[in-house]
Amino acid sequence: MAIAGMEKGASAELVIMQDAVKVYGRRKVLHDISLKVWKGECIALVGKNGSGKSTLLRMLAGLTRPTSGTRWVSGGRLVTGYVPERFPPLTFTPWEFLLSSAEVRGMEKASAENELRGFLSKLGMESFAHVRMSQFSKGMLQKINLIQAMMGGPDLLLLDEPLSGLDIKAQENLLSILVGLKRGGTAIVMSVHEPTLIEQIADRVLLMKNGQIIEETLEKHLVTGTTTQIVLRGLDSSAVKRISEHPGMVDLAIRSDRCELVVRSEAVDLLIRQILDSGGSIVSVIPTMGMNIPLGEWLQPAASEKGDQV
Numbered sequence: 293m294a295i296a297g298m299e300k301g302a303s304a305e306l307v308i309m310q311d312a313v314k315v316y317g318r319r320k321v322l323h324d325i326s327l328k329v330w331k332g333e334c335i336a337l338v339g340k341n342g343s344g345k346s347t348l349l350r351m352l353a354g355l356t357r358p359t360s361g362t363r364w365v366s367g368g369r370l371v372t373g374y375v376p377e378r379f380p381p382l383t384f385t386p387w388e389f390l391l392s393s394a395e396v397r398g399m400e401k402a403s404a405e406n407e408l409r410g411f412l413s414k415l416g417m418e419s420f421a422h423v424r425m426s427q428f429s430k431g432m433l434q435k436i437n438l439i440q441a442m443m444g445g446p447d448l449l450l451l452d453e454p455l456s457g458l459d460i461k462a463q464e465n466l467l468s469i470l471v472g473l474k475r476g477g478t479a480i481v482m483s484v485h486e487p488t489l490i491e492q493i494a495d496r497v498l499l500m501k502n503g504q505i506i507e508e509t510l511e512k513h514l515v516t517g518t519t520t521q522i523v524l525r526g527l528d529s530s531a532v533k534r535i536s537e538h539p540g541m542v543d544l545a546i547r548s549d550r551c552e553l554v555v556r557s558e559a560v561d562l563l564i565r566q567i568l569d570s571g572g573s574i575v576s577v578i579p580t581m582g583m584n585i586p587l588g589e590w591l592q593p594a595a596s597e598k599g600d601q602v
């Protein structure tokens with residue numbers, strides 16, 4: 293089957309999954325998943341326990357292959373960071389473990405040490421850098437789990453319940469780190485139960501049920517959000533089509549020599565860059581209005597109803 297959006301210039305797409313199925317034994321745990329992940333966007337996967345979120349994250353990471361269907365990486369090479377749901381209490385110290393992970397990734401030692409110091413400090417872990425992780429609490433292990441995935445500025449960051457075990461302060465610090473990574477172009481896909489994280493960082497929400505994406509809140513969108521109008525001119529029709537496919541797009545109207553977009557405010561920087569890179573020029577950028585959609589019934593505490601499906 294042809295994959296939409298593969299024409300020249302569509303380089304903002306990082307990973308494309310087409311009709312991906314995962315079968316364990318006789319059980320189909322993912323059904324016909326078709327999904328594109330774009331540079332710099334944040335996708336929240338929402339669904340009850342057992343709906344397939346972790347399996348989809350592992351498949352996006354390339355850690356598990358589709359039984360049928362395809363996972364395709366744009367440009368052939370993708371630096372991926374993956375935060376599994378659980379991180380083991382290893383006998384190494386964070387300093388030993390994280391620097392050797394960075395070395396395996398090909399990071400230069402001095403810059404890895406520098407970056408690691410920054411992450412440990414932002415997450416309040418400086419004084420534990422040389423303590424064995426076997427003595428760590430769940431929240432401390434989760435911070436190391438997050439740091440190992442974020443070091444080196446991955447193109448794609450896959451987070452399985454990232455706030456698990458973190459106190460409020462650490463959650464806020466993590467959010468600000470994630471916002472910074474996203475601004476730098478990192479795409480984030482996260483399995484998440486907390487509405488605040490969705491409100492503050494997600495560009496779109498995929499609702500999962502029984503291994504399927506049953507709804508994508510793309511236009512009406514998630515809990516709250518603001519939109520911005522961008523008026524532009526000078527783009528040819530293929531560039532307009534590519535931009536219209538961006539997940540941050542809410543509305544698009546073509547008026548004689550110009551094009552009026554309404555986009556999610558979080559996507560403004562990336563879209564402006566894409567417009568300019570495609571040879572267009574910006575006429576105006578004006579904040580517009582907010583959007584509201586309740587997601588409440590899809591969010592459930594991470595620990596409840598393990599194994600239950602909707």
Ligand SMILES: Nc1ncnc2c1ncn2[C@@H]1O[C@H](COP(=O)(O)OP(=O)(O)OP(=O)(O)O)[C@@H](O)[C@H]1O
Pocket residue numbers: 316321339340341342343344345346347348377483598599
């Ligand atoms: N390696 C595996 N072998 C067999 N079945 C598996 C395997 N991994 C996942 N499953 C099954 O696939 C289904 C989806 O699991 P998955 O962990 O992806 O869901 P989830 O939405 O992430 O749930 P949770 O929120 O509980 O982590 C579940 O029924 C699970 O038991």
